[in-house]
Amino acid sequence: MARERSGRTVAHLVLATRLKTLREAAGMTRGEAADALGAHTATVRRIELAETSLDEGQVHTLLKAYGAGFAEIEEVLGQLARANLPGWWHPWRSVMDSWQLDLMSVESATSIIRVWEPALVPALLRTPAYARAVDDVRRPDLSPEARDQRTDLLMERQRRLRDRKTRLWALMSAAALNTTVGDAEVMNDQRLALRAAAERSDVALQIHPLNGPLHVMTGMPTVTLYRVDVPEIPDHAVREGTLPGTADVSNSLHTVTAYHMLLDHACVIAPHPDKSKEALTP
Incomplete structure (x- = not known):
C-alpha cells in the first residue's frame, strides 16, 4: 500500500x-x-x-x-x-508514529471513521488509563514521559473529533472485555466509558461475541477507514502492522473499497449496536 x-x-x-x-x-x-x-x-x-x-x-x-x-x-x-502553519498536533510530533504525522491532517477533515479492532478497545474509545496501560506493554521502547504525551495526544484527538461531530462506527471483539489491561479499576472505568460512548448519537459500537460466528475480518489486524468530507481528498485506509508503531496507509480507491466491503460484511454478522450495549451492562 x-x-x-x-x-x-x-x-x-x-x-x-x-x-x-x-x-x-x-x-x-x-x-x-x-x-x-x-x-x-x-x-x-x-x-x-x-x-x-x-x-x-x-x-x-x-x-x-x-x-x-x-x-x-x-x-x-x-x-x-x-x-504552512504547524498543525494542532505539532507539539506531539516527537512521540507520534511516522505514519500518523500526515494522517492527522486527514483525520481532522474526516466526517466518518470506521474501525475494526480485533483484541483491544478501539483507540478512539479508550480512557487515558487504558491507553497508557496499552502503551506500557506495547511501547517499552518509549520513555514514561513519551507514553504520557501519547496518551495526551489521543485524548486531544478524541476531543477534537467530538467537537467536529465526526461519526465513529467501531466494530470490536468481546475479547477486549475479557483481556485485563492495567488492573480491575482501569477495566471497570473503561467499561463505563464504553457504555457512555455507546449512548452517544455520533458513535455506533458493535461488539462481536466470543462465541459468535467466523467473519471475514477475524484474525485481521486493526483497520481504520477515514471518509473525508473534502471533495479533493480521497478516503484513506490504515492497516496497522504487527510491529509496534507500523502501519500501511492507502488512499487507493481499490484498497479502500475492499476494506469497506470487508467491514460491511463483518458488521452485518455482528450484533446490532443496541445488543452491544447489553454486553456492557453489568
Whole structure:
C-alpha cells in the first residue's frame, strides 16, 4: 500500500488540486506551465500532486501564468500561508508514529471513521488509563514521559473529533472485555466509558461475541477507514502492522473499497449496536 508523503496535508492537497484546475481552465499543458516557471515539467507535476512543498513564489508565478486576478492570487496565497502553519498536533510530533504525522491532517477533515479492532478497545474509545496501560506493554521502547504525551495526544484527538461531530462506527471483539489491561479499576472505568460512548448519537459500537460466528475480518489486524468530507481528498485506509508503531496507509480507491466491503460484511454478522450495549451492562 502507498504511504502518505511527509509534509502533505489536506490544505496543501486542496491547493495543489486548485492549481491543476486553474491550469487546465487556462488551456495550458504542464510543459507550458513549466516554461512559465522556468522549471522542468516534472516540477509542475509534483506541485499538482503535492509531492513537494508549495513555494509562495512558484505558486504566485503559476497563478499569474494561468490568468488569475489579483483577488484570487491574494486568496490562494493566504490559503497557502495558513496551510504552512504547524498543525494542532505539532507539539506531539516527537512521540507520534511516522505514519500518523500526515494522517492527522486527514483525520481532522474526516466526517466518518470506521474501525475494526480485533483484541483491544478501539483507540478512539479508550480512557487515558487504558491507553497508557496499552502503551506500557506495547511501547517499552518509549520513555514514561513519551507514553504520557501519547496518551495526551489521543485524548486531544478524541476531543477534537467530538467537537467536529465526526461519526465513529467501531466494530470490536468481546475479547477486549475479557483481556485485563492495567488492573480491575482501569477495566471497570473503561467499561463505563464504553457504555457512555455507546449512548452517544455520533458513535455506533458493535461488539462481536466470543462465541459468535467466523467473519471475514477475524484474525485481521486493526483497520481504520477515514471518509473525508473534502471533495479533493480521497478516503484513506490504515492497516496497522504487527510491529509496534507500523502501519500501511492507502488512499487507493481499490484498497479502500475492499476494506469497506470487508467491514460491511463483518458488521452485518455482528450484533446490532443496541445488543452491544447489553454486553456492557453489568
